[in-house]
Amino acid sequence: MRKGYMIVCDGSNGAGKTTVIKAIDAHLVSRGHATVVTREPGGTVIGEKIREVVLCPDTPELCATAELMLFAAARAQHVREKIIPAMASGKIVISDRFDAATVSFQHYARGLPLDLINLLNDIALNGFKPDINIILDLDPAIGIARVNSRGERLDRMEREKLEFLQKARNGYLAQADRDPKRFAVIDASQPLEDVISDAIKVVDHIVAG
Numbered sequence: 001m002r003k004g005y006m007i008v009c010d011g012s013n014g015a016g017k018t019t020v021i022k023a024i025d026a027h028l029v030s031r032g033h034a035t036v037v038t039r040e041p042g043g044t045v046i047g048e049k050i051r052e053v054v055l056c057p058d059t060p061e062l063c064a065t066a067e068l069m070l071f072a073a074a075r076a077q078h079v080r081e082k083i084i085p086a087m088a089s090g091k092i093v094i095s096d097r098f099d100a101a102t103v104s105f106q107h108y109a110r111g112l113p114l115d116l117i118n119l120l121n122d123i124a125l126n127g128f129k130p131d132i133n134i135i136l137d138l139d140p141a142i143g144i145a146r147v148n149s150r151g152e153r154l155d156r157m158e159r160e161k162l163e164f165l166q167k168a169r170n171g172y173l174a175q176a177d178r179d180p181k182r183f184a185v186i187d188a189s190q191p192l193e194d195v196i197s198d199a200i201k202v203v204d205h206i207v208a209g
């Protein structure tokens with residue numbers, strides 16, 4: 001019998017993932033579901049330590065292969081320590097980014113070979129797959145302007161050139177084109193309430209279905 005679900009909210013930088021996840025969580029809780037909100041890189045004590053290393057703006061020399069392995073290591077821990085146990089107890093896990101981010105950023109944007117990314121994702125996921133990847137799609141120039149308006153220091157990835165972030169955006173769209181059952185693309189340039197309402201429709205379809 002099926003137990004929990006896993007919903008991923010991913011996409012362009014500053015597209016509104018954190019904001020939309022809060023709304024999805026409130027919606028599911030109001031319907032009596034037990035939820036776990038988490039993020040990548042991160043979600044566990046070890047994953048959050050890896051996050052500090054991989055996003056630190058003071059170490060731009062981090063090489064692409066080490067970057068890839070750090071994201072994969074955080075994911076391996078996240079799946080085994082947090083996601084599988086939560087789903088086994090019937091909870092709905094909502095994650096800010098997951099495996100598709102590695103395909104977009106480390107393959108499409110960074111240029112590492114897709115078979116290497118797939119191998120590391122397979123090792124990290126160990127046969128596990130999320131139920132749906134909601135992709136909030138936005139021009140990265142708008143996303144970075146939104147992030148900048150928070151007045152926080154940009155992380156190592158956010159400091160990449162717009163061209164890099166545009167390649168990552170195209171990577172999400174290419175993955176969604178190839179696998180429309182696993183991906184739902186939402187236009188994140190709409191007013192926030194419309195983005196939230198589109199995301200909740202996707203979630204209701206998955207959780208009810």
Ligand code: Z5A
Nearest residue numbers: 013014015016017018019040041071101102105146157192
């Ligand atoms: N990464 C990777 O390379 N490989 C991997 O495998 C993984 C990740 C897992 C993680 O950063 C970085 O790691 C990420 C990919 C890489 N970096 N890049 N580049 P992150 O996910 O923590 O950070 P982020 O992508 O830059 O997201 P963010 O800053 O947390 O933004 P967000 O969660 O998408 O947006 P938000 O905080 O909800 O909203 C941003 C602002 O916009 C806020 O003031 C909102 O009120 C506003 N907002 C939101 N929606 C709207 C709409 N619709 N209209 C107007 N304003 C809005």
